[in-house]
Structures are given as structure tokens and as C-alpha cells.
Amino acid sequence: MFKKSQSSIEFIILVSVMLLFFTIFFTFIYENISDKIQENQNEELKNIAINIQKEINFAFESQDGYFREFSVPDSIGQEDYTLEVIENKIYVKSEKNAIALPIKSITGQIQKGNNIIKKQNSIIYLN
Secondary structure (H helix, E strand, O other), X not given: OHHHHHHHHHHHHHHHHHHHHHHHHHHHHHHHHHHHHHHHHHHHHHHHHHHHHHHHHXXXXXXXXXXXXXXXXXXXXXXXXXXXXXOOEEEEEEOOOEEEEEOOOOEEOOOOEEEEEEEEOXXXXXX
């Protein structure tokens, strides 16, 4: 009888150790995947901000009469984000990340989707 109880206890201990091992293993994998997703989202936010900054800089370098339509993604993967122009800076923010880049003075606001940028009388108009 004593050997059966000992075997049962050893089995429970073995199963518990294996369960602990798998829990730690899957937690480690989940954290790595989560970090990669966060890095990708951060990179996409940065790319959006840089592309908007380039569009505005190109409009400033162009002559009066410049007109261009460009598109800004509606979301990053499945995550939503916001765009704002405040005091000569473009802010691109998601729930966990944000980036701000300097831009030259413009009139108007940026929006997700299609945007129109034009230069008239040395003033840049956005939308």
C-alpha cells in the first residue's frame, strides 16, 4: 500500500514539474512574440510620421501650384492610432507608442485615408 502512495505522489510531483516547465516555456514565447509585435507597431508608427514629414517637406521645396494626393493608413495591423499636427510637429500615437517629428508650418490637419497637400502663395495647405 505504501508503494502505491509513493508512486502516486511521485507522479503528481512529476506532472507538476512538467506543467511548471511548460508554463514558463510558453510565457517566454508569448513575451518574445509580444515584443516583436510591439517593435513592428513602433516601426510602422515611425514610418507613417516620416512619410508625412517627407510629404510636407517636399511641398515646401516645390513651387506655388504644387498639388498632391497621398494616403495615410487607417490602422496599424488591427490597432487604431491617432494623427495630429500641433505647433509644427506631427504626432502619431497608438495606445502604447507615440512619435513626434518636427514639420514646417502648415495650414490644416492630417487625417487617416486620403489627404491633399497643396502650395499656394508660399503657404502649405493640408486637406
